[in-house]
Amino acid sequence: MTPHLPAATTSSSRRLRVAVIGGSVTGPVTALLLLHAGLDVTIYEAAAATAPRGGGLIGLEHCALDVVDRLGIPQQEIVAFNSEAIVQSVIRDRRATQTVLRTYPGRNTTWTLLHKALTKRLPAGVLRTGMRVAGLVEHAGQPVLRFSDGNTETADLVVFADGRSSAGRQILDPDRGLHYAGYVAHRGLASCAPPEPHSGDFLRLDPCPGAQFNLAPVPDGCDWTFYLDCSPVEYHHCFGASPTRRVFALPHHVSSSARAHVDECAGRLLPPEHAELVRDTAVRMAVPVLDITPPSRMVWPIGSGHAVLLGDALAPVRPHTARGANNGIEQAAGLAIALTQHRRYGADLPAALRGWQRRHLPTVVAALRQGPAIGDRLGLGAG
Ligand SMILES: Cc1cc2nc3c(=O)[nH]c(=O)nc-3n(C[C@H](O)[C@H](O)[C@H](O)COP(=O)(O)OP(=O)(O)OC[C@H]3O[C@@H](n4cnc5c(N)ncnc54)[C@H](O)[C@@H]3O)c2cc1C
Known part of the structure; x- marks a missing residue:
């Protein structure tokens, strides 16, 4: 990961403002990668800073482990065994x-270890807790987020990483219940x-x-x-x-x-x-x-900006597949690559996002198909 990027050469010289919704796993990975890529990032997390949080075992494959490694998190910090x-x-x-x-083909971490390692590396002020997104509208050609306390925030790109019950999915892709x-x-x-x-x-x-x-x-x-x-x-x-x-x-x-x-x-x-x-x-x-019905897209234009879904917000896959967190982390890494091409070399942003979507959708769809096949093999859910 190189924090020193060459100056942007094109119209993308204005720093994109990115609003990441969700501060669990996918959200903080995305935020750290995009901060490293030189973007202006804020995470909005619904849970209060004081809320007790913790979670169980998560198997990460080598690709996701490498993304975490490149964020400067040594493997021994998240892998206890x-x-x-x-x-x-x-x-x-x-x-x-x-x-x-x-x-x-990977190692086990826990939600608690991973979340701690990620959030402690976020610069002060990036993670805003107690901020529940309730709506997304276009105003003056820009995506505007509305929070449950009535506040609003404008962004160029809204990244929904708000999990299984994603507000973003309900807004952008409401037919996929x-x-x-x-x-x-x-x-x-x-x-x-x-x-x-x-x-x-x-x-x-x-x-x-x-x-x-x-x-x-x-x-x-x-x-x-x-x-x-x-x-x-x-x-x-x-x-x-x-x-x-x-x-x-x-x-x-x-x-x-x-x-x-x-x-x-x-x-x-x-x-x-x-x-x-x-x-x-x-x-x-x-x-x-x-x-959930497999997604057919990950990107939506909102005026001149965009909104995207990733991680469990895009599709919560069955836990037997051990792919949920892996998907979110791999999608975050792919998004950072697309946005880096835009920022450094002036790549067309809608095309870069379409390319990202084309690269990552098949993996999610495959995991969504694999889950019920594993459940059937184990005789689970048959009743
Ligand atoms: C039993 C079990 C075993 C698993 N094992 C594995 C495994 O081995 N490997 C693997 O890769 N995956 C595994 N998973 C899946 C993995 O845990 C999830 O895919 C992963 O935690 C999802 O992360 P996320 O950040 O996308 O979503 P979440 O962890 O659900 O986070 C969403 C965040 O968004 C916040 N939020 C929600 N709504 C709003 C809103 N409106 N506004 C603002 N913030 C909001 C939430 O408070 C939360 O912090 C397993 C899951 C289970 C249940």
């Missing part, structure tokens, strides 16, 4: 019957090390059909995900709202009946040591698995 191994076992009668070893896939990723953060013998590796247990259990070490314990079928009515009962409304169930949303159900399934399906680990986990969350 160096293993590239995936130990995958078929479970029958609560015992592993066949085990295969795979090698993941979310559809519940019929199962839930129950998550837990246990305060003990994973059971031996594979304590440093990513462990995947398949007590198919209709369940899958993943486990990996994280700083201060281990992170598990237990995929289980759940009807929309059961979801509402367990987490207090419908799956397309409560797209993340935080610890305080997880009811005692949800907890008891997960413990019961673990006791019936998983090896005893893993069932015990689940039962002893205090901090629980849940994520409904959602599908």
